[in-house]
Amino acid sequence: MYTRIDIKITFRCNNKCDFCAQGHKRDIVTDRTLEQVHKDLTSAYANGSRDVVFTGGEPTMHPHIIDCVAMAKKLGYHRIQLQTNGRTFAYKGLLERLKAAGANEMGPSLHGAKPETHDGLTHAPGSFMQTVSGIKNAASLGMHIITNSVITSANYKELPALAALLVKLGVRQYQFAFVHIIGTALENKKWIVPRKSEIMPWVKKGLDVGIEKDVLCFTEAIPFCLMKGYEQCVAERIIPEGPVADGEKFIKSYGDYRRNEGKIKAPSCRPCRYFKICEGPWREYPELYGWKEFRPVPGKPVLRK
Numbered sequence: 001m002y003t004r005i006d007i008k009i010t011f012r013c014n015n016k017c018d019f020c021a022q023g024h025k026r027d028i029v030t031d032r033t034l035e036q037v038h039k040d041l042t043s044a045y046a047n048g049s050r051d052v053v054f055t056g057g058e059p060t061m062h063p064h065i066i067d068c069v070a071m072a073k074k075l076g077y078h079r080i081q082l083q084t085n086g087r088t089f090a091y092k093g094l095l096e097r098l099k100a101a102g103a104n105e106m107g108p109s110l111h112g113a114k115p116e117t118h119d120g121l122t123h124a125p126g127s128f129m130q131t132v133s134g135i136k137n138a139a140s141l142g143m144h145i146i147t148n149s150v151i152t153s154a155n156y157k158e159l160p161a162l163a164a165l166l167v168k169l170g171v172r173q174y175q176f177a178f179v180h181i182i183g184t185a186l187e188n189k190k191w192i193v194p195r196k197s198e199i200m201p202w203v204k205k206g207l208d209v210g211i212e213k214d215v216l217c218f219t220e221a222i223p224f225c226l227m228k229g230y231e232q233c234v235a236e237r238i239i240p241e242g243p244v245a246d247g248e249k250f251i252k253s254y255g256d257y258r259r260n261e262g263k264i265k266a267p268s269c270r271p272c273r274y275f276k277i278c279e280g281p282w283r284e285y286p287e288l289y290g291w292k293e294f295r296p297v298p299g300k301p302v303l304r305k
């Protein structure tokens with residue numbers, strides 16, 4: 001099976017989110033040059049990648065974003081995605097140019113069902129309206145839209161309304177990703193991190209919206225033991241495998257990185273039926289709140305396919 005390369009092409013961003021995992025990289029790390037991007041794309045292609053996701057920061061703030069996309073298309077990449085805050089898609093002309101260059105998947109992020117919630121988290125007044133317009137524009141151009149929303153203390157009660165809004169806007173897939181306590185989120189850890197066990201009723205109601213409407217929906221960084229009845233929505237089962245080009249770092253396998261370094265399971269997880277396929281929470285979560293919420297699930301072991 002082929003893989004997907006994730007290239008962080010710039011850490012510039014027009015939002016300043018309270019949960020940003022990239023922290024202050026925007027002030028330190030320079031844009032990836034077109035030569036670097038070409039090297040990333042050609043070597044990943046030679047190693048079996050056929051999909052690419054341009055991320056950041058905000059990838060559409062890279063001065064040569066159209067060239068990056070066109071380069072991927074010329075090299076033969078199939079799925080060319082932009083993981084973005086979606087604000088610049090309010091300018092339909094840019095979206096049309098990206099589409100003409102070869103972009104075929106859009107990954108905007110919306111973090112609340114109401115402007116005040118989203119804009120409060122992004123510190124960018126008007127960002128909710130721009131991202132919503134961007135999603136509408138992408139839908140009107142027939143683009144495949146996969147959204148991400150970060151779950152925080154400030155927005156978890158809006159997840160069902162947010163899901164309803166995303167479905168109404170025509171997204172094909174949405175994901176609720178639990179805040180990863182690194183970067184700016186680490187600076188805000190005193191208020192931004194809810195208890196996973198407390199948020200689950202809202203998370204599940206948010207998933208019910210997609211399930212009822214046949215829209216794919218997932219959660220990320222919420223282990224199976226908290227997802228009873230919604231195990232099929234655990235995103236770690238479907239996150240594409242592949243490398244990540246991140247500033248000076250090159251991670252050969254994002255999956256291995258998550259399983260071996262980023263996420264963690266407790267010794268008490270061993271008897272759990274999901275032990276073999278569960279990645280556990282990002283390791284910073286139990287450092288903050290401990291392991292009490294994660295209770296091994298009894299039953300026949302579930303094995304990796």
Ligand code: SF4
Pocket residue numbers: 223224225226265266268269270272273274275278279280281294295296297
């Ligand atoms: S392995 Fe641990 S974290 Fe994963 S589902 Fe089981 S108890 Fe929860």
